[in-house]
Amino acid sequence: MKHLTSRFTIHPASVGETYLQHMVFALGFSFRLFGAALAALVHAVLPFAFEKTAGKMITSMHHRLINR
Numbered sequence: 001m002k003h004l005t006s007r008f009t010i011h012p013a014s015v016g017e018t019y020l021q022h023m024v025f026a027l028g029f030s031f032r033l034f035g036a037a038l039a040a041l042v043h044a045v046l047p048f049a050f051e052k053t054a055g056k057m058i059t060s061m062h063h064r065l066i067n068r
Contacts, residue, residue, distance in 0.1 A: 015068060032061055 012022035039053040 029061065029065075032057060036061075 008019050012019050015022065017025065036054040036057040039050040039057065043050045043054065
């Protein structure tokens, strides 16, 4: 059982987080990615809409990942 438990905690610990903290961060990140994808999808159909939204969101997420 210890081996199974460690599979859930090794990576979060490597970035200085508990399992729950890492889950919250990753879920928040996935929602932001989903939002960026929706903005890009709308932009693909309506090129005048959300011209820089997806790019700004991704740049912001990259900055947050690098500076964790």
